[in-house]
Amino acid sequence: MSTSNIELPAWIEIxxxxxxxxxxxxFFAGLIIFAIGENPIDAVRIMLNGAFGYDEGVGYxxxxxxxxxxxxxxxxIAFHARLFNIGGEGQAYIxxxxxxxxxxxxxxxxxxxxLIPIGILAAALFGALWALIPAWLQAYRGSHIVITTIMFNxxxxxxxxxxxxxxxxxxxxxxxxxxxxxxxxxLPFMHEVLGIFGIExxxxxxxxxxxxxxxxxxxxxxxxxxxxxGYALRTAGQSEAAAIYAGIKPKRIIIITMSISGALAGxxxxxxxxxxxxxxxxxxTAGYGFTGIAVALMGRNHPVGIIMASLxxxxxxxxxxxxxxxxxxxTREMVVAIQGLIILFSGALALMLRPVIVKIxxxxxxxxxxxxxx
Amino acid sequence: xxxLLNAQTLLSTLDATLRVSTPLILCAMAGLFSERSGIxxxxxxxxxxxxxxxxxxxxxxxxxxxxxxxSAIIISVLLSLLHGFACITNRGDQVVSGLxxxxxxxxxxxxxxxxxxxxxxxxxxxxxxxxxxxxxxxxIESIAQLPYVGPFMQSVISGHNLLVYVALLAVPVTxxxxxxxxxxxxxxxVGENPLAVDTAGISVSRLRYKAVVIAxxxxxxxxxxLAIAQNAAFAREMTAGQGYIALAAMIFxxxxxxxxxxxxxxxxxxxxxxxxxxxxSLPGIGEVPVxxxxxxxxxxxxxxxxxxxxxxxxxxxxxxxxxxER
Numbered sequence: 021m022s023t024s025n026i027e028l029p030a031w032i033e034i035x036x037x038x039x040x041x042x043x044x045x046x047f048f049a050g051l052i053i054f055a056i057g058e059n060p061i062d063a064v065r066i067m068l069n070g071a072f073g074y075d076e077g078v079g080y081x082x083x084x085x086x087x088x089x090x091x092x093x094x095x096x097i098a099f100h101a102r103l104f105n106i107g108g109e110g111q112a113y114i115x116x117x118x119x120x121x122x123x124x125x126x127x128x129x130x131x132x133x134x135l136i137p138i139g140i141l142a143a144a145l146f147g148a149l150w151a152l153i154p155a156w157l158q159a160y161r162g163s164h165i166v167i168t169t170i171m172f173n174x175x176x177x178x179x180x181x182x183x184x185x186x187x188x189x190x191x192x193x194x195x196x197x198x199x200x201x202x203x204x205x206x207l208p209f210m211h212e213v214l215g216i217f218g219i220e221x222x223x224x225x226x227x228x229x230x231x232x233x234x235x236x237x238x239x240x241x242x243x244x245x246x247x248x249x250g251y252a253l254r255t256a257g258q259s260e261a262a263a264i265y266a267g268i269k270p271k272r273i274i275i276i277t278m279s280i281s282g283a284l285a286g287x288x289x290x291x292x293x294x295x296x297x298x299x300x301x302x303x304x305t306a307g308y309g310f311t312g313i314a315v316a317l318m319g320r321n322h323p324v325g326i327i328m329a330s331l332x333x334x335x336x337x338x339x340x341x342x343x344x345x346x347x348x349x350x351t352r353e354m355v356v357a358i359q360g361l362i363i364l365f366s367g368a369l370a371l372m373l374r375p376v377i378v379k380i381x382x383x384x385x386x387x388x389x390x391x392x393x394x
Numbered sequence: 395x396x397x398l399l400n401a402q403t404l405l406s407t408l409d410a411t412l413r414v415s416t417p418l419i420l421c422a423m424a425g426l427f428s429e430r431s432g433i434x435x436x437x438x439x440x441x442x443x444x445x446x447x448x449x450x451x452x453x454x455x456x457x458x459x460x461x462x463x464x465s466a467i468i469i470s471v472l473l474s475l476l477h478g479f480a481c482i483t484n485r486g487d488q489v490v491s492g493l494x495x496x497x498x499x500x501x502x503x504x505x506x507x508x509x510x511x512x513x514x515x516x517x518x519x520x521x522x523x524x525x526x527x528x529x530x531x532x533x534i535e536s537i538a539q540l541p542y543v544g545p546f547m548q549s550v551i552s553g554h555n556l557l558v559y560v561a562l563l564a565v566p567v568t569x570x571x572x573x574x575x576x577x578x579x580x581x582x583x584v585g586e587n588p589l590a591v592d593t594a595g596i597s598v599s600r601l602r603y604k605a606v607v608i609a610x611x612x613x614x615x616x617x618x619x620l621a622i623a624q625n626a627a628f629a630r631e632m633t634a635g636q637g638y639i640a641l642a643a644m645i646f647x648x649x650x651x652x653x654x655x656x657x658x659x660x661x662x663x664x665x666x667x668x669x670x671x672x673x674x675s676l677p678g679i680g681e682v683p684v685x686x687x688x689x690x691x692x693x694x695x696x697x698x699x700x701x702x703x704x705x706x707x708x709x710x711x712x713x714x715x716x717x718x719e720r
Contacts (some may be wrong), residue, residue: 105491
C-alpha cells in the first residue's frame, strides 16, 4: 500500500519527521566519533561549550551563522520554484569580485554612508549575474540548471584565481589578494556596535551583516508568502501547467528567482569581505555555498527553519574548531562529514521514515466519533 | 613554441593525456550506466574519492594491490547502493543524494585518514610491490623499430599500468553491453520509459540497482588508479573535481560510450597541455592563462548543453523517481 497520500497532522510533518531525520544524522556522526576512539557525548559537550560557553565563542558561532543564513535562503527560494541552485559557492565568490571592483575604484573617494550600500549592492548584483546565466540557459536553452550551476562553480573558481593572481593582486605582493580597502568601506563589528551602548564583549569577526541576514529572512518570508510574485513563484514550482494556465510565465519566474537566489548567496561576500577580511582573498567562500544546501534542506526551506539550521551549523563550525583543539584525533573536516549526513537524512532520505510513522499514526490516532469511512 | 611541436614532446604529451584521462574514462562509463538507467549520478566524485582512500589504506595495511582494488570496489559499490536506496527505494532526490555522498566522502576520508595515520590526511607512501606498476607490452622492443607507428606504440600506448588498459577496455565493453545485449536494451528502455519496461514485466528497480552497482565498480577502479597506480598514496581531496569533469565528458559525449571516450581524451589532453603551456606565448594569441585551459572542459560543457554545438539530449526519464502505480 502506498502511504504517500495519507495525511499526517502538521506537527508530525513539519516537526517530528525533520527532527527524527536530524537525530539519525547526528547518531551516525556519533558512531563515526566512536569508531575513531573518542567519546561522542564528550564531543558534544566540548562543541556546545566552544560554541556558547563564552562570549568569544558566541561571536564566532553567529558569524558563521550569518553566512549560512544567506546561502540557506538562496537555496531555499530556488527550491520553492523547484529549481536546484548548487551554484551558491560560485555566486558568492563572484560577488566578492563585485565588492572588490567597486572598492578598488571608489574606496578612497566616497564616504562610508555611500560606500557600504554600494558594496552590498555590488555583491548582490554580481551574485545575481552569476546565477542569471544558468537561469537564462535553463529557461531559454533547456540546459539542466544543476549541471550548469556546478560548472559555473568551477568556472568562477578558475576566473577568480586568474584575476587575483594576474590582475587584482596588490602591486609588488606575492600572495594572490587585493590591497586592503580603506576603513570607510568596513562594516562595523558587533563588538564595536555593542561598545557604543556600553556593552563590553570580546573582539570577534561578528559584524552587522548578521542583522542584514535576519532582515533578509524577513524579506524572503514576505516575498514568498505575502506577495503575488511569491504566489507566482510557488505556483510555478508546484505545477508548470497550472502556472501557465494562471497566466504566469515560468521562464520569467526562473530568471527572477535565480537572480534573487544568486543575490542572496552573494551577500556572503558582504559578511566575509566588507565585514572581516577587508580585501578579496582566494577561497573566502570556504564551502559556505554548499553548506547552504544542507541548511535549506534541514530548515525545510522556511526562513525560521533556516535560522535554526544555520545556528546549528554555526555551532558545528565554531564548536568543531574547539573540538579539533581538544580532541586531536578529530579534525575540523568532521563538520563536513556531518554536513554530508544531514544532506543525506534530511534531504535524500527525508521520506524514509514516513511509511513507518504513517503505520504507527494510523494505529494510535484518536478516532473522531463522527467519522465512519476513515 | 618549437619545443611544443617537436615529436618527442608531442609523444610525451599524448602519453600524459592517457594517464590523466584514465580516471575520467572509468567515471564517464560509470555515469553512463547510471544515467542511461534514469538515475542522475553526480556522486562519481565522492565514490572515486572514497575508493581512492580505501585503496590507499588497504594497500598500506596489507601490502597487496589486489586487496586494495577489491576493497575500493566494495566501498564504492556500497556508496552506489546507498544512492540506490535513497533514489530508487525511497524515491529521494537524485541530485541531493549524490551531493550527500560527495560531501560525506570529502569530510570522512580526511577525518579517518588523520585519525588512522596522523599524516595530515595522507595514507602512508607505498612501495612498488603494493601498487599497479607500468607494464611493457609484449614485443614492444621490436615494434618500436617500425617507422612512425613504432615510437607512438612505445611512448604512448606501452608502459602504462594495468588499470589504464582496463579503462580503455571498459569503453568497447560498455558499448557492447549497452547496444548489443538484452540487459543493455532494457537499460536504455528504463531510462527513457520506465512504465513500458514495467508493463513488460521487468522490474524497474532491479534494473536501476544493477546499473548503479556497475557504476560503483567502475568508480572503484578509478579511485584505485588514483591512489595506488598513478600515485603512491592517497592524498586528501585527491580527486580534485575529476568526477565532475567525467560527468561533463559523459554529457559532452551525449551519453554514448565512444563520444564520451573522445571527450575524456580531449579534456585529458587539455589538462596535459595546460602544464606545458604555463608561461609559453603562442604566436598570434599570446600567453594563454592556465586557468582558462583548466576551466575549458566546464565552459565547453555549458556551451554544449545550451545547444550551441549540437544538442545533448538526456535520457527522458532521468531524475524522475519511478512509482509503480497500483
